[in-house]
Structures are given as C-alpha cells and as structure tokens.
Amino acid sequence: MTETKVRLGVVGTTWYAETHLRNIQSHDGAELVAIAGRDRDKATEVAARYQIPLVYTDYQAMIASGNIDAVVIVAPDELHLPITMDALDAGLHVLCEKPLATTAADARAMYKRAEAAGLKHMSYFALRTSMHHRYLKSLIEDGYLGPVYSAQFSLTHGFFRGDDYQWRFDAARGAGALGDLGCYVIDQARWYLGDIARVSANLRNTISRPCATGVPYQPANDSAVLAVEFVNGAHATMSTNVVAHQAERKQTNTVVLQGEGGTLELQHTFSGAVLRGARAYDDGFRTLKIPADLWEGVDPSNPGIVGQVHSVGDRAFIDAILDDEPISPSFYDGWKVQQVIETAFAANTSGSWESVPEDES
Template sequence: MIDPVDVGIVGTSWWADSMHLPALANHPHAKIDAICGRDVNKAKHMAERWHIPYVYADYHDMIEDRRLDAVVISTSNDAHYPIAMEAMQAGLHVLCEKPLAMTYAQAKEMADFATANNIKTLVPFTYGFMPTSRFLKELIDDGYIGRPYHLNMRYYTGYARNGEYQWRFDLGKAGAGVVGDLGTHFFYIAQMLYGDVKSVSCHLTHLRERASIDSEGKPYEVGDDGAIITLQFENGASGVIQVSAVCYEDTPFGQTHHMEFHGSGGTLYSYTDWATVQMVSGARVGEGQVKPLEIPERIWAGARRDTVHNTYRDIFRQQDNMTRGFITAIVENKQPMPDFQVGAKIQRILAAAIMSHHEGRWIEVNSITT
C-alpha cells in the first residue's frame, strides 16, 4: 500500500491553486512533494504558500527525480499527452485535466497504456460530482423518467466576452474552443445519464472578435466561443447541448446550468445559478405538474448549501471526490472514476463534433480513429 502518496503537480494555474492544491493539502494520505511551472517564480510563490519542498521549471526533471507516486496535470491541453505518457512510463499514477488530449488517438493511447500497466488515472469532469448531477443519475437509473427520450442541456458563461487572448481559444494550445472547454463537461454528464453516444451533429460559432496575437506576440488560430451539438444515443434517445462563453451571466461564478430530461415515464429538470440555487424538480406520469425534488442528505454528505460555491468547495476540498478521491483510490488500490478510458470516450465525442462542424454532416462517433 502506498501511504502517504507523494504527489507532484504540473501547472500553476488559478485552478491548480484553488482546487487541486487545497484538496491535496487536507487529505491525510497525500503529501505535496513537488510543483512544476514554466514561470518558476510563480511556482516558487505557490510552493511557499502550500509548503511544497521541491520546485521545478521542467516536468522531465520532476519525473526523473523519482520521488513521486502520482502527478496532477493542470496545464494547457497541448501538454497533457506528453506529460501523462512520460509520467505513466515512469510508473506514476496520473490525474489529468480535461479534455484529456489534443486528439482521440492520443487519448486512446493514454487510456490503453494506463489500463495495460495498472496505472490509476482520473479525468476530473467536475460537474458530474455535484449533488444535482448525482441525484439526477440516481433518479434516471431508478427509472424515474422511464425510457429516455431526449435531453436538453445548456451551459452559459461569459469568460470570452472581453475578447482578450486566452489559451483556451488558441487551437494550437487547446485543440478546440468552448466545445472542448465546456462541451466536454456536458458530454460527460449526458453519457453518464443516457449512455453511449452514437452520432453527433455540431455547429460552432465565433461571435466575439478576439485578439489576433497570443501572449508572445504571435498569430494563432482562434477557436469557437459557442456551440450547439445534437446527439443521438445508442439507446435511441436524442439530445441537444448548447454551450456559450459569451453570455452575460451576473452570478458569483459567472455561469448558469440548465438541464431537462424527458422519457416515457416522466420529466426531470435541473437548474444551477451558481449563486444560491441548485435544484432538481420533476414529475412522473400521473403525478401532475413538475415539483421540487429534495436532494437526499446522503448525497450532500455534510456539504454546505448556503451558496453553490460553498457546496463546490466542500464537495472537492473536504469530501473524497475528484482530486481527493484520486488519492484515496491509490491508497486503497482501486481505480478512480472517471478514468482515462472514460476521458478517451469523451474525447471521441469531441472529435466527432468538430468534424461534423467542418464537414456539415452527422458523424458516427465510432468512426473516429484519429
């Protein structure tokens, strides 16, 4: 048994600082041993704040020093594949942000290597761990809506409204625009609730003019800031997912989530305003109008509910979800979920969506091989 788990984190983003590092710092079986960032001064500053003993500017050096059991990869998407593969080849367990890679072929190689070598992996599709999503899964699995007919999911946020350069819209670093950054979150939830996706039709938009040069003064190919994706599921259900990063959403988290699920036996709705509202409502056939459904206490598991952000903090910093769950799984020699195989599935849906937009036709997900 590995205990404690010596962890190195690659990336010095706000997300690493606000989510991964707090979760690791309060896990009784985790030891944050190293941090790596291209901006070594920023890495040193974070190391001081989180009491991390070793600082690296090059992930090769961090991995080669052989003092780690696991790595957390919180970098731009173009770095996921090389870092994860090198770490796994060194025998390290890997948590890697989504989307897992730049292409499906890369993601599949990562997933297959991990499976063949018994590497513990995790792709943190954050919103699947939230109480609303977990309650929806229980209800749908228990037959609340009967046979699924269709779904409608909308993710609205405004982080692209200012038009400044962001690597998330730089196709050389991200591989996709908002359809990869936000769409993959909802692809994961849709598949979690309705099963495998069979085919995809997608339309991508570029609504906000963006900076024409990157942070180094070089031109780059700009990714989409909005997407509408139509899905056909293997079980015969269909769905529509809309994501946009140019919406005005004046909430503390700057976003809202809207979800609707319909089937032969009933209807479910979920709405999160990312201020104080996180609700599920529904009605089964014969019950009359849709009514609020109370999320069970066992799903909250003690998480605060006064604001959605406090729920979010507790789910990921205090409970064994996502980063904390990754550590617990290593200690208990279990495979955390969603793993790289799931991440590769979502990458395949993303690749099909992008191909659909460019070719103007429906794409069978299983036809994607690259």
C-alpha cells in the same frame, strides 16, 4: 508508493490548480510534496501558500525525481499528452484535467498506455463532483425517469467576452468552447444516458481575438450547438458558449431529461443550484431536495467544499490508489468524450450527421 500516504506532485500554478491543491491537502492519505510551473516565482509563491516543499520549473525533473507516486496535471491542453506519457513511463499514477487530449488518437494512446502499465488514471470532469449532479444521477439509476427519450444539456458563461488573446481559442492549441466546455456536457450526457452514436454540429466564432505578437492564427469556436443520438435511441441537444453574459450566475449548466416516467430539470450555477422533477402522474414540478444523509459532513450552504470532504475528484483518485480500486471517470471516459468532440468538428465541416467511431474489438 509509500505504505501510508500517496505522495503527489502537481503540474500547474493557476487559480484553478489551487482547487486541486486544496482537495489533495484535505485527504489524510495524501502528501502534497511537489509543484511544477514555468514561472519559478509564481510556483514558489503557490508552494509557500500550501506548504509544498519541492518546487520545479521543469515537470520532467519532478517526474524523474523519485519524490512522487502520482501526478495531477493542470496544464494547457496540448501538454496533457507529453506530461501524461512521461509520468506513466516513470510508473506514476495520473489525474489529468479535461479535456484529456487534443485528439481522440492521443486520448486513446494515453488510456492504452495507462492500462498496459497497470496504473490508476482519472480524467477530471469537475461537474461530476457536484452534489446536485450526483443526486440527479442517483435518481436516474433509481428509475425516476424510466427510459429516457430526449434531453437538453447546456453550459454557458461569459468569461471570454473580451478580445484579448486566449490559447483556448487558438485552433492550434485548443478546441474552443466545444473542447473547453463541451467536454463537460458530453461527459454528462454519457454519464447519464450512455454512449453517443451520431453527431450533428454547428460551430461559431463571434469575437476576434488578435494575437499580441501580431501573428495570424486560425480561431477556434466560442459557441457550439450539437444534436446527438445515443446508442440506446435517445436524442439530445447540447450547447456551449463562453461569451454569454450570466450576471450573478457567472456560469450556468442546465440539464433537462425527459423520459417515460417523467422529467427532471437541473439548473446549476455559481450562485446556487435547483433540481426539479415531475413524475408522469404529477400535476406540477416540485423542487427535489438532496436528502440530508447524502451531504455526509458537507454544509448544504457551502456545497463548494464537497471535493474536500467526499470521495470525489482528487480524493477519489487518492482513494483508488490506496485501495487499489478502479476509477471513474477514467482515461477511457476522456477518450470517449474526445471522440465525440472530434466527430462534432467533422459534422460541422460536412454539414451532415457523422458517426462516432465504435471501440475496437
């Protein structure tokens, strides 16, 4: 690694990859030097927009070039394992988009390899960067709720209401709504309440999406409903849906936490967010405003730029490399989420509660 800056390469050229590019470029300790994409024209276009000097069509060539210290992976799920392993073997720090892998075994292997190599590793869950989610987390830690008894987590949008083929809903390539959105709410649940012990699940596919080539495939779910039981005894419901019309909200994430000391409710959408709370002695709910000092340079009217100002997400990854500090969420968190996803698939098949594997001693 260079003495003053972390040199980064990004695998992926989608609109979502550009969120990572903006976050990386905002950090004074980062140098965005390379991008890899299978379509050279598209990769060249993105590189020009962000003044990225090196363009690759083969991620392996970028990894082997010696030009980067770390890689950010924004590629389809089935590519996360091979890209990560190649990067770790080359001595690179890795940030990988959610879900970490397509199986719990692969996620565990990624975590173990990164730890053995002594490299920094982050499993990227974008909702953890949100100011409202972070403030909710701080309220829990400060004892607003006391012991939490029950909770509700949901994440819905309608971006895939059409019938065009999408790799996320091809069971050979993705885990459907459970993998694409479920990983967010499972991570939220673990972040707020701790590890999950048991899962019951019902998965549905409601829209037929024929493959353009005409080749039949096994469809993955576009709607998922889970009941979970935590190690600490709390329980919760979870739901994810990618075919739910959300109008001006675009996407809606709802979190309800009910505890001995009261209740907290967060509705987080693309058009705004509201956090409400009621202590056990309150007669009504009240809106909880994020304290001004917590915004730290972010205009509350433009919360979407938090990833370009605070040490969260990509910026936290860079900080951890520069300062040699641990990262959260790490590949460990990505592995634990993948275990719950896999357990939910088993529960859907069995029609009964299934236990999440415990860590090996």
